[in-house]
Amino acid sequence: MDPVxxxxxxxxxxxxxxxxxxPMHGWGIxxxxxxxxxxxxxxxxxxxxxxxxxxxxRGLLEAEWRPSEDNRNAKYYRLTAAGRKLLASEKAxxxxxxxxxxxVMQAV
Amino acid sequence: MSLVRAAWYHLRALVRRSRVDEELDLELRDHxxxxxxxxxxxxxxxxxxxxxxxxxxGGVERFREETRDTRALRWIDTTLQDLRYALRGLRRAPTxxxxxxxxxxxxxxxxxxxxxxxxxxxxxPLPFRDPSRLYSLSYLPEVPFVIPPSLQDxxxxxxxxxQRSFERVVAYRRAEFxxxxxxxxxxxxxxxxxxxxxxxxxxxxxxxRAFLAAEDRPGGEHVVVMSDRLWRDRFSxxxxxxxxxxxxxxxxxxxxxxxxxxxxxxxxxxxxxxLTIRLELNNSSFLPVVGRLRDGVTLEQxxxxxxxxxKAMPRDRRDPGNRRKTAAVVPLKxxxxxxxxxxxxxxxxxxxxxxxxxxxxxxNLLLMRAAARQHEIALRASLGANRGRLVRxxxxxxxxxxxxxGILGTALAFGxxxxxxxxxxxxxxxxxxxxxxxxxxLVFGILASxxxxxxxxxxxxxxxxxxxxxAALSRSGRTLSSPHGGLRSRFVMGEIALAFVLLTSAGLMIxxxxxxxxxxxxxxxxxxxxxxxxLPSRSYPDATxxxxxxxxxxxxLATVPGVRAVGAVSYRPMGSVGIMGDFAVExxxxxxxxxxxxxxVSPGYFGAMGIRLVRGRDFTPRDDHLSPxxxxxxESVARRVWPNQEAVxxxxxxxxxxxxxxxxxxxxxxxxxxQDRELKPHSTVYLPYLQxxxxxxxxxxxxxxxxxxxxGASSVAPAMRAALGDVDATxxxxxxxxxxxSMLDVVAEPRFQTRLLTxxxxxxxxxxxxxxxxxxAYDVAERTREIGIRIALGAGTRDVRRLVIxxxxxxxxxxxxxxxxxxxxxxxxxxxxxFGVTPTDxxxxxxxxxxxxxxxxxxxxxxxxxxxxxxxxxALRQD
Numbered sequence: 004m005d006p007v008x009x010x011x012x013x014x015x016x017x018x019x020x021x022x023x024x025x026p027m028h029g030w031g032i033x034x035x036x037x038x039x040x041x042x043x044x045x046x047x048x049x050x051x052x053x054x055x056x057x058x059x060x061r062g063l064l065e066a067e068w069r070p071s072e073d074n075r076n077a078k079y080y081r082l083t084a085a086g087r088k089l090l091a092s093e094k095a096x097x098x099x100x101x102x103x104x105x106x107v108m109q110a111v
Numbered sequence: 112m113s114l115v116r117a118a119w120y121h122l123r124a125l126v127r128r129s130r131v132d133e134e135l136d137l138e139l140r141d142h143x144x145x146x147x148x149x150x151x152x153x154x155x156x157x158x159x160x161x162x163x164x165x166x167x168x169g170g171v172e173r174f175r176e177e178t179r180d181t182r183a184l185r186w187i188d189t190t191l192q193d194l195r196y197a198l199r200g201l202r203r204a205p206t207x208x209x210x211x212x213x214x215x216x217x218x219x220x221x222x223x224x225x226x227x228x229x230x231x232x233x234x235x236p237l238p239f240r241d242p243s244r245l246y247s248l249s250y251l252p253e254v255p256f257v258i259p260p261s262l263q264d265x266x267x268x269x270x271x272x273x274q275r276s277f278e279r280v281v282a283y284r285r286a287e288f289x290x291x292x293x294x295x296x297x298x299x300x301x302x303x304x305x306x307x308x309x310x311x312x313x314x315x316x317x318x319x320r321a322f323l324a325a326e327d328r329p330g331g332e333h334v335v336v337m338s339d340r341l342w343r344d345r346f347s348x349x350x351x352x353x354x355x356x357x358x359x360x361x362x363x364x365x366x367x368x369x370x371x372x373x374x375x376x377x378x379x380x381x382x383x384x385x386l387t388i389r390l391e392l393n394n395s396s397f398l399p400v401v402g403r404l405r406d407g408v409t410l411e412q413x414x415x416x417x418x419x420x421x422k423a424m425p426r427d428r429r430d431p432g433n434r435r436k437t438a439a440v441v442p443l444k445x446x447x448x449x450x451x452x453x454x455x456x457x458x459x460x461x462x463x464x465x466x467x468x469x470x471x472x473x474x475n476l477l478l479m480r481a482a483a484r485q486h487e488i489a490l491r492a493s494l495g496a497n498r499g500r501l502v503r504x505x506x507x508x509x510x511x512x513x514x515x516x517g518i519l520g521t522a523l524a525f526g527x528x529x530x531x532x533x534x535x536x537x538x539x540x541x542x543x544x545x546x547x548x549x550x551x552x553l554v555f556g557i558l559a560s561x562x563x564x565x566x567x568x569x570x571x572x573x574x575x576x577x578x579x580x581x582a583a584l585s586r587s588g589r590t591l592s593s594p595h596g597g598l599r600s601r602f603v604m605g606e607i608a609l610a611f612v613l614l615t616s617a618g619l620m621i622x623x624x625x626x627x628x629x630x631x632x633x634x635x636x637x638x639x640x641x642x643x644x645x646l647p648s649r650s651y652p653d654a655t656x657x658x659x660x661x662x663x664x665x666x667x668l669a670t671v672p673g674v675r676a677v678g679a680v681s682y683r684p685m686g687s688v689g690i691m692g693d694f695a696v697e698x699x700x701x702x703x704x705x706x707x708x709x710x711x712v713s714p715g716y717f718g719a720m721g722i723r724l725v726r727g728r729d730f731t732p733r734d735d736h737l738s739p740x741x742x743x744x745x746e747s748v749a750r751r752v753w754p755n756q757e758a759v760x761x762x763x764x765x766x767x768x769x770x771x772x773x774x775x776x777x778x779x780x781x782x783x784x785x786q787d788r789e790l791k792p793h794s795t796v797y798l799p800y801l802q803x804x805x806x807x808x809x810x811x812x813x814x815x816x817x818x819x820x821x822x823g824a825s826s827v828a829p830a831m832r833a834a835l836g837d838v839d840a841t842x843x844x845x846x847x848x849x850x851x852x853s854m855l856d857v858v859a860e861p862r863f864q865t866r867l868l869t870x871x872x873x874x875x876x877x878x879x880x881x882x883x884x885x886x887x888a889y890d891v892a893e894r895t896r897e898i899g900i901r902i903a904l905g906a907g908t909r910d911v912r913r914l915v916i917x918x919x920x921x922x923x924x925x926x927x928x929x930x931x932x933x934x935x936x937x938x939x940x941x942x943x944x945x946f947g948v949t950p951t952d953x954x955x956x957x958x959x960x961x962x963x964x965x966x967x968x969x970x971x972x973x974x975x976x977x978x979x980x981x982x983x984x985x986a987l988r989q990d
Binding site for chain 1: 114116117120121134135137138139141142144145146149167168169170171173174175177178180181182183
């Protein structure tokens, strides 16, 4: 199956979701999204950084520099309480949307 | 909590930008490294792995920029960067910086100065309570509208008592008081005002009280309110003056109050006394009247009510305006500023053109600068700066130029306003004491300069950022003819055209002023000194006493050393208003509607004033009240009444229904004289003051003294003052000055207008010359290679010079043609300021064109010389 390019708004949600399990650095987030979506979702890696910084600037993420598993320093992002709250509501919205679309598509 | 964190995130990105940028670089580099490592783990070579990592990432530079753009305060940072860039650029091009900032500074300075005056005089509300509801009331014949808005006293009383549209209706009248005691006798401007005057305007005296209701009724107490200035200057701000009497026109007036500082309404008054109205049969005075419109009453309702009340009044057969009349209600402000409005708007228009020329000049300088920097800009564009950013940078530069120009201009405006007010003749600008530079003016200056920066910077900025990158980078752009040359030339032609419009206007004013100065006045003013008096009716109630006074003064003046001749006239030429009226002719010639001036004169007046008697003789001391009545008429009266006949010996009368003893014999014919600022010869009938009994004709008198030629006219002034003091020290000296000075007073306003317009147009000329020079010089520099080729191919010095001069002439010619079209439209607005010159005067247009061609050629000389000195070998080697 061809990969689907992820759009801006969706990317924000995916980033929040990826970070809901544990703090990660940028590359890790890109990897995680690609793996979990079984390579269907294609994220242009560079576009992750404007998104991350924007979310940080809105107070949804916070970041700190610390050594990673391979002992190189990396910038780790973590969800803030506000980020967590937003993710929950985005997720709920998304599910309602999907259910509705599914119903429409399965009708007939 | 997260809000604070977010705010800190943005703030930190601003204040510790380099640190934050460094972290971003680290973060991105870390990402690429990790991806590369993962790719190697997937089996790629090191080199291949890194390449794939970069591809997967996308453009590193692009995402770095996009990430930076998420910083909310980034604009501050970018702006500061642009500012630094602009300042650096200006420091590297000091000539450009100086010329453009000075140009804009002059334009904005002049504009701001004129705006200050326009704002204070025309735009601001009057300094009274709720001034927008104050209106001037009139009930006058519709045409011709010869008198300013006013009401006859009878109508005023009816309106005051019966109308319901206005809260209050108040009349006033101009007055001049002779203030004696407390130092030298002085003439003080003042006004008689109805008692309600103060509450009408919402002004209370700063000390003491206003008038009581009964004080403006006939028989009311003589009271007066004094201006703050008069109180300080003459009474040393002594509070005890309140309640005491001062002497005005010989009568005691009790000072009841001191007006607030700066209150001078109406007529720059220093003293206000209650206006009492005594109605006289067969005579009425016209009073300016102001009312405060009630809430909820429309102007039209008020006007209709006044009209109806006026129409209901019984008609008076002898009413001078016994024609159809209408009521009018106009805003008080309009009444006050009407006269000044046109000349102020004329100045505003002129100064706006100057600013426009300055702006175009700066736009051109920016265009040339952008063209010269094509290479640099193209380089930046190819290095990834986007077009919006480049436009912003160039625009910032023009805003910096405009801002600095604005600062310079506002500083100049302070001096400009002072100079403007200092050179404006007294009385030509109403509300002049309210004029000063304030915050509002500063805001205007800032806005004007910002507008200039944006308007005149935008075209060059867009143009500069569009610079053809490849052409510029390959440097071939230097030798091709510039794509912006057309725009530059058009700008220069536009500047010349605008300068032409201004110069023509100034030229017309100058010619008109010369005509005024060259007018044949009918008298010989050189060496003539005059001095006027007003004799109060209390101490000089009848003709005998008045004549005695004048004779005493004239005798003393005649003995002053250096005096050749003395005389007296009731209303001198170039003085205040005179008395006009009809007369009857013995042979029955009907002369309805032929009003003449009726001054009274002493024997010897014609000699003293230098008015030639063309026929007959002068009055002598024997033409007194015991002898038969005689008159002297002016030439135009003789021509009008007795064409082709001898006027001397004919008889006329000043009475409406002359009795047998009322006929006066014409004994002489004098030249017509110019009497007032209209500068037209007047028809005059001179009466001997020795035979004139009505006090009104002889209690205002001007003594005329002719001094020896070259024998200091001014040196007799103290002796003249002393002569008057000798006769009666309580009578103040008025208008002690030379006739030349009086003549200058009359033309003071046109002279001021001419000077100001000339200043603006010379400024415009200077700017246009700078602009033309700049473009020509740049052209020559840009075409160095082309000129080099021409010289190498055998073109002589003359051909090269002709190349530049030809271009100059094209600029000038097109500019002048366009300017003439503009001037034909613009100078029509001047017509009411012109005397003896038509707004399309061909000589002025031609003269202006010659001046402009000369100025343009002057601007072309240096570039032309430079072009002839191009070394073909150096020029060709340049690339």
